[in-house]
Amino acid sequence: MKSTMTTPAGLDHTLTALADPTRRAILQRLSAGEVRVTDLAQPFAMSLNAVSKHVRVLERAQLVTRRRAGREHLLSFNPKPLDEAAAWIETQRALWTTRLDALEALLRAEDRVAAPTRRNKGTRHER
Amino acid sequence: MKSTMTTPAGLDHTLTALADPTRRAILQRLSAGEVRVTDLAQPFAMSLNAVSKHVRVLERAQLVTRRRAGREHLLSFNPKPLDEAAAWIETQRALWTTRLDALEALLRAEDRVAAPTRRNKGTRHER
DNA sequence: ATTTCATTCAACTCTGAGGTTGAACGATAT
DNA sequence: ATATCGTTCAACCTCAGAGTTGAATGAAAT
Numbered sequence: 001m002k003s004t005m006t007t008p009a010g011l012d013h014t015l016t017a018l019a020d021p022t023r024r025a026i027l028q029r030l031s032a033g034e035v036r037v038t039d040l041a042q043p044f045a046m047s048l049n050a051v052s053k054h055v056r057v058l059e060r061a062q063l064v065t066r067r068r069a070g071r072e073h074l075l076s077f078n079p080k081p082l083d084e085a086a087a088w089i090e091t092q093r094a095l096w097t098t099r100l101d102a103l104e105a106l107l108r109a110e111d112r113v114a115a116p117t118r119r120n121k122g123t124r125h126e127r
Numbered sequence: 128m129k130s131t132m133t134t135p136a137g138l139d140h141t142l143t144a145l146a147d148p149t150r151r152a153i154l155q156r157l158s159a160g161e162v163r164v165t166d167l168a169q170p171f172a173m174s175l176n177a178v179s180k181h182v183r184v185l186e187r188a189q190l191v192t193r194r195r196a197g198r199e200h201l202l203s204f205n206p207k208p209l210d211e212a213a214a215w216i217e218t219q220r221a222l223w224t225t226r227l228d229a230l231e232a233l234l235r236a237e238d239r240v241a242a243p244t245r246r247n248k249g250t251r252h253e254r
Numbered sequence: 255a256t257t258t259c260a261t262t263c264a265a266c267t268c269t270g271a272g273g274t275t276g277a278a279c280g281a282t283a284t
Numbered sequence: 285a286t287a288t289c290g291t292t293c294a295a296c297c298t299c300a301g302a303g304t305t306g307a308a309t310g311a312a313a314t
Binding site for chain 3: 175
């Protein structure tokens with residue numbers, strides 16, 4: 001277990017939080033400013049409790065912070081975790097284009113080799 | 128009911144796919160070029176079947192496409208869905224900074240009003 | 255024709271996510 | 285003191301996600 005060492009737990013939480021339309025809507029609403037849980041829940045066709053749970057998921061991802069003011073809880077949006085997510089996506093795109101460039105270079109240089117049916121690529125067990 | 132109209136199904140699939148470390152690792156591996164399912168599965172501490180399922184999730188999100196070559200399936204990375212995800216994130220950040228600017232402007236202009244305990248914000252039922 | 259290889263399909267388990275309702279709790283209002 | 289408001293906690297349901305094992309399928313090699 002654990003294997004690949006690439007285990008950024010923060011990203012997991014961030015992306016999981018973003019992967020739900022209700023939660024994305026919540027964030028959208030929150031980017032306009034602080035909102036109470038009840039007011040937040042109002043537009044949704046689901047119970048207040050359900051929304052409360054979504055908020056907890058967003059808090060786990062640190063995309064939302066809570067400020068208790070008397071009996072009401074004011075929620076606000078914290079965009080910081082989005083940085084990591086955006087960075088990951090950008091990295092992927094960069095890798096992709098890099099690889100494309102390398103491929104293009106290869107095609108330009110090697111133009112004579114033509115192994116017909118048997119292509120041999122990367123980590124192959126080779127029996 | 129339904130209200131917010133913001134229900135982009137593609138984003139759901141994309142972000143759900145990205146929210147798992149195994150799948151992110153798969154994408155990373157794939158951005159270096161086409162890989163067979165078996166080779167893809169090798170580094171992971173899980174069954175081939177499990178990886179196969181992860182691949183299916185990535186295909187649902189159209190982040191991975193499959194090319195059948197004889198008995199082996201060559202998987203490749205398709206970065207297009209990342210655009211929508213990145214765009215959503217950027218929009219959020221933009222909204223956030225916009226709101227901050229507006230707030231700052233407000234603070235600069237209104238400086239005398241001070242409602243003590245009772246703050247009244249947005250959609251309030253007002254009994 | 256038979257075996258082996260690459261992959262999926264099918265069935266099953268376990269866990270957690272998303273939703274519900276009903277109570278509990280702390281703060282405000284009467 | 286009591287009722288009401290804002291919110292969570294607790295228990296429960298259902299369904300999908302992540303994993304397993306054991307076939308089944310289809311192409312390749314013998």
